[in-house]
Amino acid sequence: VTNEAGLSDFKALRKAITSRQQDLYFVAFDLLHLNGHDLRDIPLEDRREILAEMIPPGGRIQFSQALPGDAKSIFHLIEQAGLEGMVSKRKDSKYRSGNSTAWLKAKCYTIDEYELLGVEREAGKPAFALMAERGTGRYVGSAFITLNREMRERLWQRVQEHAGTAPNGMKRPATQWVKPGLIGRIKHLRGEDDLRHASLPDFTEETG
Missing domain, CATH: 3.30.470.30 (DNA ligase/mRNA capping enzyme)
Structure with a gap:
């Protein structure tokens, strides 16, 4: 097409x-x-x-x-x-x-910022982050977490300290949901509204 x-x-x-x-x-x-x-x-x-x-x-x-x-x-x-x-x-x-x-x-990859909804961690499986469009909260897909060790530990701590609830309509038992405030910089294939071949190499915390 x-x-x-x-x-x-x-x-x-x-x-x-x-x-x-x-x-x-x-x-x-x-x-x-x-x-x-x-x-x-x-x-x-x-x-x-x-x-x-x-x-x-x-x-x-x-x-x-x-x-x-x-x-x-x-x-x-x-x-x-x-x-x-x-x-x-x-x-x-x-x-x-x-x-x-x-x-x-x-x-061809591009990098965009999305809101972190939660993370999924299961023994023996790669960890990945669930992301949403900023401003609308629309779920756009998941991204493999490729943070370095220090940032990964900081992310786990942030998730534990600011646990949230699942967005309406999302039922994923293995997910640790987090309150709004974490912004992930996502590397993903260009050309679609939803994430494809995505990874999370960096994140920041909203202030104010």
Whole structure:
């Protein structure tokens, strides 16, 4: 799904899957099998050439065009355009399942401030913070707590000393709710109203 500027829009994609399927496009970027033939040992550049010849222009199935050049320069342009990120691949690479050194995903993150609603800590699991939009109190999602040891201990102390109650409609037994006053600086993927791939590297306390 693209926006008015012709750029991919992940937020709009999620809505279109359920309510506006006529707006969906399928963007193909690789071809692994063709007419019973395994193409995974063919270099990526050749696989993509075969794929491009199979896709007519102007349809709902589109070919993902490559952007050759310096990765840092391209990533800068992607950030400026407000896109989520990019994937870099070696042109001569063969396809292999799982992790690979032949391709690299680079994501575009942004940092925003949200109100801390509470924290969830369970034995053997990562701790994460529940965050809300400032001013409205709308729940926007959770973020992994990546504070250093000193700040983490200060956060636990603040939560214990200023225990609060669960917001209306939220039932999470493992959560320690906290009264308003803690503001988290959240690093998260751009492009949506709710948090994705979010972490909490810093927080402050409101004064006054």
